[in-house]
Amino acid sequence: MPDNKIHIYLMPGMAANPSIFDGLSLSPDIFETHTLEWFVPDRNMSFESYAKKMCDNILHEHPVLLGVSFGGMLVQEMARHIKTHKVIAVSTVKTKDELPKRMIFAKYTKVHKLLPTGLVNNVELLAKYAFGETATKRLDLYKKYLSVRDKQYIDWSIDHIVNWSQTQPPKNLVHIHGEKDAVFPMANIKNCITVKNGTHTMIIHRAKWFNENLPSIILE
Secondary structure, three states: OOOOOEEEEEEOOOOEOHHHHOOOOOOOOOEEEEEOOOOOOOOOOOHHHHHHHHHOOOOOOOOEEEEEOHHHHHHHHHOOOOOOOEEEEEOOOOOHHHOOHHHHHHHHHOHHHHOOHHHOOOHHHHHHHHHOOOOHHHHHHHHHHEOOOOHHHHHHHHHHHHOOOOOOOOOOEEEEEEOOOOOOOHHHOOOOEEEOOOOOOHHHHOHHHHHHHHHHHHHO
8 A cells, every 4th residue: 555655765975874864854754764775886887787776675666865975976877767756966966067176087097096995994094085074083973884894895986986977967856065065065066955064974964954954855
């Protein structure tokens, strides 16, 4: 029997687990949330193939897909393969043109392949990649959030971020971006809902904003 609820699937950012969404609290009468988790890709797996495989975890028709950072890119790719009610991209980019210059530089120089990703158990380094900030103040917190530390997964993720080629976002996309995002600077971002003083980790640190604003964003 249909339950008439709006099902929201939550996709965390690179290397992060679903605990980044612990602060989200939406009315259970209207919404039901489900979390998605990263898996280690097969060798040379395309982003499209990965997205298709992730779609196997979507068990409801016309869901809302909400993704953060690299997870925001992934849900946009997933939306090519399933019908969605809405796609919400948080702290991410909608097209390759919104990528920062350093990532475009990495694409052409392959400098990202020289990153010391073998040190993925160094949480400070991983936080710099994933969150764009130095983790020393919040090290224990980041140990909790950043649990996907497989080198093959990290290499694959960074490669697909810098080589992202999307030129047209999904039609039903809503982009939410923090004005102080250090990973994807606001200067490159167009047509988004701006969160004042929001950083790349605002899904964690500004959960109250999302609890107050997501319902109307989803329902409008």
